[in-house]
Amino acid sequence: MGASWGGVGDGDVKGKLGLPGVITLSNGTGFQSEGTLLGSAAASFVPNGRTQGVTANQIMFRCTVSEIGQVYEYYATNGDDYWGGMVDVPGIDGAYYTYVKNVAVRLTNLKTGEYYSRYWKARAIPESEMFNDGTYIYIPASAFSDVFVELFRVDDSARGVDGSNRYTYPYAGPAGYIAFHGGGMSSGLFEGADSRTNYSGWGAAQWPGGWTLTSQTVFVRGAAxxxxxxxxxxxxxxxxxxxxxxxxxxxxxxxxxxxxxxxxxxxxxxxxx
Known part of the structure; x- marks a missing residue:
């Protein structure tokens, strides 16, 4: 099924993650030590990889059959955003500081089992996940990976901006992106490239979706x-x-x-x- 869609600006990746409606942050570190899991959820790319939703059979990309074995899903944190995946947390593998003080986020690609990183990772899209009419291959939304989201307590309150008692996370920066590489699209991406400076294909609407913490939960801070x-x-x-x-x-x-x-x-x- 074909449907028009644009790229992945800040407003295009607000699909529901399924995090708890309220996440509590204690005042001190005695109750919530570094690395305490504050909340987690699994979100499927269909329909949550884009704000307006996608269906499993929605065709996202078309390439010639000669591209079989050469099309990839790339994924990374939002490495050019200080609170979206630029600065990692020492001691918590794969976690990055967020806009909220004392909160870090970690994203896991559920098809590879690997954490999102500031440095691009790739997954080859197998022929079994695409349609083939003998001339073209069609990459549907179902070919892209679901995500597991974790929020952790971190001690370094110098990181982050908001330390208020109640914060609904209106900050618009995404936490992670998915890009499509193949058929000349996002051609500058390669494994290990730094997403802070390499976002090939983003401006040309060649990234199908992503994930954000914007308006996903309410952080409540106080004595516990x-x-x-x-x-x-x-x-x-x-x-x-x-x-x-x-x-x-x-x-x-x-x-x-x-x-x-x-x-x-x-x-x-x-x-x-």
Missing amino acids: CRVNDYPAIVRLPPTSVGELISGGSSQAPFSISVECETGRCPARRRPPA
């Missing part, structure tokens, strides 16, 4: 509490139906240990009475 110790089972003494009907009860003592950070929690509005 956690339950450190609690009984898995509380056994109550046996009692009869008659005793319960007559107002009796069955009780057993138990204790719960709760630890809370000090600090101001984000303000919450009370609904009108």
Whole structure:
């Protein structure tokens, strides 16, 4: 099925990732240490690789049959954006700082199992994932890889811009891109090329999709509490139906240990009475 589509500007890669609606960031590092997983989700390229959606059989590219074995999906972080995949996090493989202080993102290509990197990686698109009419091969949307998104807590608060108590992530920079290489398209891309300076094909609308954190979740920052110790089972003494009907009860003592950070929690509005 053919359908017109443009390139992948900031507004074209806002498909839903499926991240939690709210992600909580504690004030200190005691509750959320470096590398704590804050949230994760898997998103499929069909339909989420583009803002307006794509269908599995939508034809994205056409090449001559001589290109079989020479067409590739390239993928990388948004390496020319300081908060979109330019600066990696030491100690968390494949993670990059985001616009939010204390938050890093990591993208995984679910067909290769490899992390997105600032340096372009490639996956050959097999003939089994394309259509062939003997003259041309047609590359459908289903040929492009799904993604696994992870958000991690990081300690370095000097990285990032927003440190507010509540942030909806309106920052528009994408976190990762997918490019098509073949038939002369995105011809300047090669494995290991730095996406900060090499974005061959981007301006010519030869990239089919990508991923962004824009408006995907709400980050709430403040003091937090956690339950450190609690009984898995509380056994109550046996009692009869008659005793319960007559107002009796069955009780057993138990204790719960709760630890809370000090600090101001984000303000919450009370609904009108």
